[in-house]
Amino acid sequence: MTYATTHSGTTPGDFGRELLSNLYYQRGTTLESASAQDAYHSLALTVRNRLVDRYIRTAAAHYQENPRFIYYLSAEYMLGRQLDQNLLYSGTQECAHSALAALGLSGDELDALDVEPGLGNGGLGRLAACLLDAMATQDIPAVGYGIRYDYGIFQQEFQDGAQVEHPDDWTFYGNPWEFHASDDQQKVGFYGHTEALDGVRRKWVPGEIVLGEPSHMLVPGYGTTTVNIIRLWKARASPQSFNLSHFGAGQYGEAVEEIVRSENISKVLYPDDSTELGRELRLKQQHFLVTCALRDIVRRFRLCNSDWDHFADKVVIQLNDTHPVMAIAELMRMLVDEEGLDWDRAWSITRRTFAYTCHTLLPEALETWPVELMRRLLPRHLEIIFLINHLFLQEVADRYPGDDAKLRELSIIAEGAEQRVRMAHLAVVGSSAVNGVAELHSRLLAATTLHGFANLWPGRFHNVTNGVSPRRFVRLANPRLAELITERLGDGGWLTDLDQLSRLEPAAADPEFRRRWREVKRLNREDLAEQTLATTGVVLDPDALCDVMIKRFHEYKRQLLRVLHVVTLYHRIRRGEVADVVPRSIVFGGKAAPGYYVAKRIMKLANRVAEVVNADPAVSPYLKMVFLPDYNVSRAQLIIPAADLSEQISLAGKEASGTSNMKLALNGALTIGTLDGANVEIRDRVGGENFFLFGLDTAEVAALRGRGYRPRDHYERDAELREVVDAVAGWDGELADDLMHRDEYLTLADFRAYVDCQDRVARAWRDPEDWTRMSILNTARSGFFSADRTVRDYCRDIWHVTPVYVPR
Ligand SMILES: *Cc1c(COP(=O)(O)O)cnc(C)c1O
Numbered sequence: 001m002t003y004a005t006t007h008s009g010t011t012p013g014d015f016g017r018e019l020l021s022n023l024y025y026q027r028g029t030t031l032e033s034a035s036a037q038d039a040y041h042s043l044a045l046t047v048r049n050r051l052v053d054r055y056i057r058t059a060a061a062h063y064q065e066n067p068r069f070i071y072y073l074s075a076e077y078m079l080g081r082q083l084d085q086n087l088l089y090s091g092t093q094e095c096a097h098s099a100l101a102a103l104g105l106s107g108d109e110l111d112a113l114d115v116e117p118g119l120g121n122g123g124l125g126r127l128a129a130c131l132l133d134a135m136a137t138q139d140i141p142a143v144g145y146g147i148r149y150d151y152g153i154f155q156q157e158f159q160d161g162a163q164v165e166h167p168d169d170w171t172f173y174g175n176p177w178e179f180h181a182s183d184d185q186q187k188v189g190f191y192g193h194t195e196a197l198d199g200v201r202r203k204w205v206p207g208e209i210v211l212g213e214p215s216h217m218l219v220p221g222y223g224t225t226t227v228n229i230i231r232l233w234k235a236r237a238s239p240q241s242f243n244l245s246h247f248g249a250g251q252y253g254e255a256v257e258e259i260v261r262s263e264n265i266s267k268v269l270y271p272d273d274s275t276e277l278g279r280e281l282r283l284k285q286q287h288f289l290v291t292c293a294l295r296d297i298v299r300r301f302r303l304c305n306s307d308w309d310h311f312a313d314k315v316v317i318q319l320n321d322t323h324p325v326m327a328i329a330e331l332m333r334m335l336v337d338e339e340g341l342d343w344d345r346a347w348s349i350t351r352r353t354f355a356y357t358c359h360t361l362l363p364e365a366l367e368t369w370p371v372e373l374m375r376r377l378l379p380r381h382l383e384i385i386f387l388i389n390h391l392f393l394q395e396v397a398d399r400y401p402g403d404d405a406k407l408r409e410l411s412i413i414a415e416g417a418e419q420r421v422r423m424a425h426l427a428v429v430g431s432s433a434v435n436g437v438a439e440l441h442s443r444l445l446a447a448t449t450l451h452g453f454a455n456l457w458p459g460r461f462h463n464v465t466n467g468v469s470p471r472r473f474v475r476l477a478n479p480r481l482a483e484l485i486t487e488r489l490g491d492g493g494w495l496t497d498l499d500q501l502s503r504l505e506p507a508a509a510d511p512e513f514r515r516r517w518r519e520v521k522r523l524n525r526e527d528l529a530e531q532t533l534a535t536t537g538v539v540l541d542p543d544a545l546c547d548v549m550i551k552r553f554h555e556y557k558r559q560l561l562r563v564l565h566v567v568t569l570y571h572r573i574r575r576g577e578v579a580d581v582v583p584r585s586i587v588f589g590g591k592a593a594p595g596y597y598v599a600k601r602i603m604k605l606a607n608r609v610a611e612v613v614n615a616d617p618a619v620s621p622y623l624k625m626v627f628l629p630d631y632n633v634s635r636a637q638l639i640i641p642a643a644d645l646s647e648q649i650s651l652a653g654k655e656a657s658g659t660s661n662m663k664l665a666l667n668g669a670l671t672i673g674t675l676d677g678a679n680v681e682i683r684d685r686v687g688g689e690n691f692f693l694f695g696l697d698t699a700e701v702a703a704l705r706g707r708g709y710r711p712r713d714h715y716e717r718d719a720e721l722r723e724v725v726d727a728v729a730g731w732d733g734e735l736a737d738d739l740m741h742r743d744e745y746l747t748l749a750d751f752r753a754y755v756d757c758q759d760r761v762a763r764a765w766r767d768p769e770d771w772t773r774m775s776i777l778n779t780a781r782s783g784f785f786s787a788d789r790t791v792r793d794y795c796r797d798i799w800h801v802t803p804v805y806v807p808r
Contacts, residue, residue, distance in 0.1 A: 012098035019046045019099060031103060037173050039105055040113040043096070044083060044176035050090040051218050054806070055227035061806040062141050066304040068313060068801045070135060070142040071297050073327060074128040074320035075289060076120030076269070077146050077230065080633035082177045082217070083114035084476050089220040115170050116634050117217075118152030119232075119269060121591075122552040123659050124359050126468075126633065127437075128320055130659075131794075133469040134787035136221035136228040137496055139803035140795065143300075145293035145324075147285060148215060148232035151268040156591045156630045161607030165271070165594050178215045178232075185236070186212040188291045190284065194380045200343050200387065201336055204380035210262045211236040212292035222471045223496050225806040233292040235265035272593040280377065283326075283369055287378055290327035294334065308341060312352035316799050319356045319431070322367040322423035328354055328430035329381040332388070337380070343387075355798050356427040356434050357464070359656050361444055362556070371419035385421060389413055392429050399456065410452045428453045428460070433798040435462040438657035438678040444698070462797050465681060466657040467790035470498050472633075473663040478641035480520040481667060485779075488513065498786035501779060508776040511769070518772050521644065521668065528587075528642035538614055538626045544583035545765050548664070549647035550631055550639055553592035553599040556654035560602050560735070561747045561754055562588075562647055563609055566625060567724045568755055570612070573619045582762045585624050586610075587639060589631030601735055603627075608731050636660070640667050644775070645761060648673035649754065651745045653698040655679075662785035668775040672761055674750070678785070686781045690774040692764075694757035695750040704749060711743035714751065721751050 009015065022042035023029055029038050062069075087093045100107045120126065128144065135142040154165035189206025197203050213236045216229040237259040247255035265288050270277055301314055319325055328350060335346035360366065374382045389412040400406040408415065412425045428434050428450060436442030442463030446454035454461050475482045475495055486492045488507055494500040507513040522542060529540040540546075549562050566586055573581055588606055592599035610625035628635060646664035648655075648671050655677035665671060665682050672692040673679040683691040696704065715722055725748075729736035739748060765771055783789075795801055 010095065012095050012102060015046060015092060015095045016099035016103055018049065019043060019103065022046055022049075036109065036113060040110045041174065041176045043100070043105075043110050044086075044114070047083065047086045047090055047092060047096065048177060048218070050092055051086060051220050051227050054220065054225050055218055055229070057225060058227050058806045061804055063304065065141075065804050066314070067141045067804050068799075069300070069315060070140055070799055070801055071293065071315060071317045072128065072132065072135075072142060072144045072320065073290065073293055073317060073324035074125070074144065074146055075286065075323035076125030076320075077117070077128050077132075077144065078120035078122070078125035078633055079117050079129045079217070079230075080472055080637070081111075081114045081116045083111060085472065086177075086218070086220065088471065088476060089222050113173075115173075115175075116632055117170055117175075118168050118632055119146060119149055121153055121269070121271065123657075124321060127466055127659060129633075130467065130469040130472070130787040131791060132219045132228065132230060133222075133471065134467070134791040136219045136226050137224060137471070138788060138791055138795075139221065139224055139226045139805055140228075140791065140799075140801060141804050142228050143297075144219065144228075144230035145289065145296070146230060146232050147266050147269075147289050148234040149266055149269045150234075153269055153591065153632070154271055154594065158607055158627070158629055161604045161611070163592055163594075163600055163603055167268075177217050179217075180213075180215045182213050184214050184296075186214075186233075186292045186295045188212050188235075188288050190287070190377055192379065194383060197337070201340065202380060202383065203337060204333070208262075209238065210265060210288065211238055212288060214292065214296065225808050226804075231293075231296065233266065233289060235263050235267075235288060237262035271591075272595070278369065280373060283373065283377060286323055287326050287330070287381075290324050290330050293324070294327055294330055298334070308335065308339065308345075308349060311349050315353055316801065317354050318794075318799075319354060319427060321357060321359045322427055325356070325367075325423045325427045325430075326378070326381060328426055329378075329384045329388070332384050333380055336384075347388075347391075351430060352432050354427075354431040356431040358424065358427075358434060358436055358445055358450070361441065361449055361656060362654065363449075366449070367423040368414060368420040369423065371413065371421060374421055382421075385412060385426060388426070388429060396456070406452065410456070424450070425453075428457075432460065433462055434460055435464045435798065436656065437464065437466045438681060439463050439465060440675075440680050440698070441656045441677060444653060464790060464793045464797065465678060465785075466659050466662070467785050467787035468659050468662045468666070469787050470495055470666065473637070473640060474666055477637035477663075478520075478524065478667055480523060481517075481641060481779075484516055484520055494783075496788065498783035498788060501783040502781065504776060504780035508773045508780065514769060514772040514776065517668065517776055518768065521642070521775075524641040525585075528638060529585075531638055532587075532626050532628065535628065536626055538610075538624060540585045540624050540626065541583055544585045544624065545644050545761075546587060546642050547584050547645040547647065548587040548589075548639055548643040548669070549649075550587070550589040550636060551658075551660055553590045553596070553603055555598055555602070555745050557650045558745055558747060558750075559588070559590070559606065560739075560745075561649055561750060562586075563602070563606050564721075564724050564728070564747065564751060565755055565758055566609055566613065566623070567727050568720060569623055570609070570616075570619060571720070571723055571727070573622050574616075578622060580759060580762060581622050582765045583622050585626070587643075588625070588627040589635055589639060591631060598735075598738075601732055605728065605732050605735060636663065640664055640669075643667065643669040644765070644771075645669060646671045646673070648676070648679050649695070649750075650674060650676045651750075652676045652696055652701050654745070662782065665778045665782045666785060668779045670761075670764075670771075670774055670778060672754075672757055682782070682785070685784055686778045690777050690781075692757050692761050694753040696746065696753075701746065704746065709743070709746065709749065711746075711748040712740050714748040715740055718752055720755070721748065724751075 022045045027038040152168040191207030195203045212233040219228040241258040335341045414420045436445045525542040646669040648661040658677040674695040675697045
């Protein structure tokens with residue numbers, strides 16, 4: 001193995017020379033004539049080159065060691081910007097800074113050209129990115145597999161307060177972080193029919209073949225040599241698809257019809273993370289991803305192994321929600337039909353290989369596919385799923401003799417007017433481990449959604465509480481705070497061992513440390529105010545309490561409850577009841593699925609309220625409200641460091657975990673929240689006295705629904721609420737009407753508790769010393785929420801994988 005070491009110079013001079021060389025040889029230009037894109041691409045390549053050597057060493061160590069690998073399958077990744085990450089992880093931040101200055105280039109200007117790959121919707125995709133980061137940081141051999149969408153999550157703009165979606169052509173100017181491997185293509189079949197071979201073996205004759213073309217991006221570990229990769233697949237039509245004779249006859253549309261049909265598969269990310277879509281193209285995407293990934297996994301397995309019975313010893317496939325669950329049927333098809341293994345042996349290998357993470361409790365988000373659609377699109381896979389189900393139901397029948405209801409409950413196929421395949425059931429049956437993403441969520445999963453399975457196989461169910469990357473969400477997002485923490489703790493070791501934050505606890509009692517903590521927050525709020533002014537024209541007061549709610553718009557998350565409180569404050573201020581009001585900046589961020597009608601109305605209402613509040617000179621000294629458009633990872637990195645208050649106010653029992661709650665607590669924001677998702681664990685750790693708890697818990701929600709919930713009663717009983725709902729009626733009668741008569745997410749039931757709790761927040765804010773003490777304690781006690789701990793939990797309970805240390 002030969003290593004090139006020419007790209008590892010450690011001085012600004014070396015860095016600058018390499019940058020100029022990239023400018024010259026990769027962009028074909030010179031510093032004098034370079035465009036901003038030329039300079040940006042050359043900078044990116046200079047940084048990337050410094051990770052390549054580590055990547056080659058990692059691959060070599062893995063080849064030598066032949067370890068057990070984690071293959072993470074996810075339809076979504078929210079990687080965040082690569083430039084800031086790779087500068088930090090390659091240890092070239094300072095060197096690059098000086099080199100750019102010496103060349104007369106503006107680092108900030110080039111940084112602004114680094115486009116974040118928005119290949120995900122929200123929490124689920126960001127979790128995938130945080131786990132890849134943590135796996136590399138802990139030297140776990142891992143590959144992430146995903147789809148290289150041409151268009152990522154839409155860009156959000158507001159017109160008259162309403163969300164307008166623009167396509168996200170994220171590689172318009174090219175993507176310097178990506179390595180293409182067009183000679184490593186895989187063939188993916190669709191449609192067609194099956195033919196008998198011998199026994200259960202059959203041959204699938206697809207009616208259409210699409211090519212999957214891989215590219216990869218580097219996933220460096222922090223503070224270690226390991227560089228893993230994420231492999232993304234793009235759909236390509238075969239060259240024969242171009243119809244030359246149509247083109248020659250001037251029929252340009254017809255000439256490319258087949259190409260367009262094939263390549264549409266990876267054209268766009270589905271911009272919905274909360275409801276099941278059931279579109280043929282989406283199922284095509286899923287099958288495309290898992291086929292490409294599995295073929296690649298088998299290719300990699302065969303580099304060092306030959307015996308199928310060792311497959312599950314070398315390969316763990318982690319399914320991030322149900323989107324990649326077709327992999328279970330596809331692996332069975334490969335083993336039985338193509339490799340000729342008998343069914344039981346193939347099933348044992350398959351079951352041992354897969355593990356499944358469930359991300360929801362919402363029934364409307366549980367994915368199912370019409371049997372007839374699957375029969376047409378993937379006929380052999382459907383046959384295999386039916387056989388898996390048949391054998392599984394025999395097992396159930398043995399266990400619960402004569403219990404037809406049990407069979408119907410657990411069956412992979414839902415019967416009804418239209419038969420459907422339940423992907424979560426297939427996932428549980430075909431995996432050796434199933435996990436929820438926070439303690440409460442895992443408990444509710446086993447008690448409700450997957451209750452029957454948890455009874456059948458209790459040992460298969462686990463909890464792995466989510467976590468976030470402290471590199472991304474503290475060090476990169478909040479360099480000032482990171483520096484202060486490092487100074488106090490003596491070194492930066494906490495960034496890979498986040499429990500060390502507990503050593504900050506004594507500092508909460510140190511007035512000088514508190515002063516500096518406040519200074520960091522204040523500077524971060526100034527940065528946010530500056531960006532807010534530039535993007536929205538709204539002036540924020542950097543001394544005001546920065547109160548943030550940043551997440552996808554969904555009714556269960558209850559942005560509407562947040563708006564009701566803002567209107568409450570507005571009314572109080574208008575009436576001159578300002579004795580108990582503290583100045584606040586209300587910050588919103590989040591996108592709504594384009595077809596999610598109610599979420600979009602709530603968003604429009606929020607913008608309307610912001611307009612009214614900000615335009616009122618009597619109110620402005622106390623209250624400002626801004627909705628920052630196009631919430632994404634970069635925006636999160638801007639908002640989170642400035643936040644004092646973290647709004648985590650979902651209806652109890654609806655949020656699986658949440659991760660912005662963790663990011664915010666780590667950055668010293670205090671949480672106002674319900675007992676939902678990981679809020680429960682955050683509160684347990686930071687202490688109830690440092691957390692603003694309000695609202696119904698899951699048992700009370702169930703009890704209230706059992707009694708028959710009547711939102712109107714709350715309206716009639718509470719004069720302040722009445723005033724607020726009446727005001728909402730003036731802006732959006734439909735929303736107000738729904739609140740009064742349906743209120744599916746019990747907004748009115750939690751209103752009074754929420755508003756009173758916000759009053760407690762205001763009182764606490766008036767004592768800056770005590771607030772700062774609580775803020776420091778939130779950070780000091782949130783070390784548990786590192787994605788490193790999440791990965792350690794997966795390794796211990798589910799993956800049973802050990803690190804491979806890569807020599808320097
Ligand atoms: C962390 C994160 C999320 C998840 O937020 P929740 O409040 O946990 O739903 C969504 N989007 C982005 C860009 C994030 O960084």
